[in-house]
Amino acid sequence: MSAPAVRRTRAKRGSGDLLREEIVVAAKRLLAEADRADDVPMRAVADAVGVTTPSIYLHFADKQELLGAVVADVFGELDAAMVEAAAEETTPLGRLRAFGLAYVRFALDHPEHYRLAMLEPCPKPNIEIDEVLHSSAFSHMQSTVEECVAAGIFRGEPRAITFEMWAAAHGVAALMIAKPYLPFGTAEDFADRTLCAAAIGHAVRALVGDDPTPDAMTEWLGQQRS
Amino acid sequence: MSAPAVRRTRAKRGSGDLLREEIVVAAKRLLAEADRADDVPMRAVADAVGVTTPSIYLHFADKQELLGAVVADVFGELDAAMVEAAAEETTPLGRLRAFGLAYVRFALDHPEHYRLAMLEPCPKPNIEIDEVLHSSAFSHMQSTVEECVAAGIFRGEPRAITFEMWAAAHGVAALMIAKPYLPFGTAEDFADRTLCAAAIGHAVRALVGDDPTPDAMTEWLGQQRS
């Protein structure tokens, strides 16, 4: 604990930003080992980099901002995992499913990072986060939804549909992270069932009627079954 | 800030538990006004009750335990809101929808309480919390799902289906709380769309096939549309 730590050699004149990157990497690593962001003191981050605490504040206004930088990094990683998972898929719906499963898998593989990015309150709407959010993982998902709309699988506003799918994936991930001891079954099964239901459900809702009341749904299901 | 606070009169001999209840109520109120549990110091709770900080530790081992007691209370309130919302509904699916909408509504009306109960890590699986979780809101939802199964609307293991519906509702609530600035539209619309899709989707999945691949789904949808 609290190793004396090797004092790192001072950065060259022009490039104090080297430290910034080292701090983010160290913070991300320490976060992965902790249960909560509060369990990673700034002092520990400084120690891991081989520097004293106040040096961090030369690069980040406060802890929140450092965590924000980590989150931006995490979103990049999430996007990469999703894109890779969908690379082999040849159909829009197949890609969407791969995206969703990779999303949940990533969240459960990096629960602390996911919590930080998606479960923690975001005091001042972090511009850096939302840029990433809109530019990478989310926009990839949205364009796949657009493909589904173009293919006639979905109908409606792509962004709204993307939010629906995202909510389903997020619901599974957040639930399994927050209540890991509940008998959800395997993450893959739970996620696949829920995501599949979300996709089919959206596609079918248009068939049932524009404003599907519970009664209309029940009646439609009865007709289908016969 | 930090009002001197009226010193409360000492409790009678037998009933130190009076203080316990006062502490929970005060903590719950302060939590509602804060963004995060960290913004509610034990000192503030003590102050609100008119007592000094160490007195709290006569009734709760630590802050976590106090928050756990608040969460137990919150789950009770959530269940009451759900039951009330579904009271007028006459069909299983109608009740399920009312439950889901009331769930999301409650979460957004009490975001700090909901975050504490469902978004915060739960270090030692809190027995008190999970008893409530299993006994009230969740079990009400599950028995409605059972009704849907009995009515032939759903098919499968009720508990697993309940988890699916819960994930959908939780996804909407958690997303809107964590990223309130994103253009989800109104909570009612977003929740209704997502929950409706989850319900229809689950019901329809059985019609598509036992193991619905994206391709099978696409094909089935094509048939339905013609």
Add this chain to the structure above:
DNA sequence: CCGGATAAGTTAGCGACGCTAAGTTAGTGG
């Protein structure tokens, strides 16, 4: 080669936090 100017750190410490050890006050059974 050298002597500011300044980037890149450090030392020391403030106030707030969760929590605890040890003391104090007030009802109550004998």
Add this chain to the structure above:
DNA sequence: CCACTAACTTAGCGTCGCTAACTTATCCGG
């Protein structure tokens, strides 16, 4: 009326995020 103990309080420890003020190393112009 007194000993006992439930129901508190006073004082303070260690840790946290963060800051003011000092120090050191590098670069650049002469």
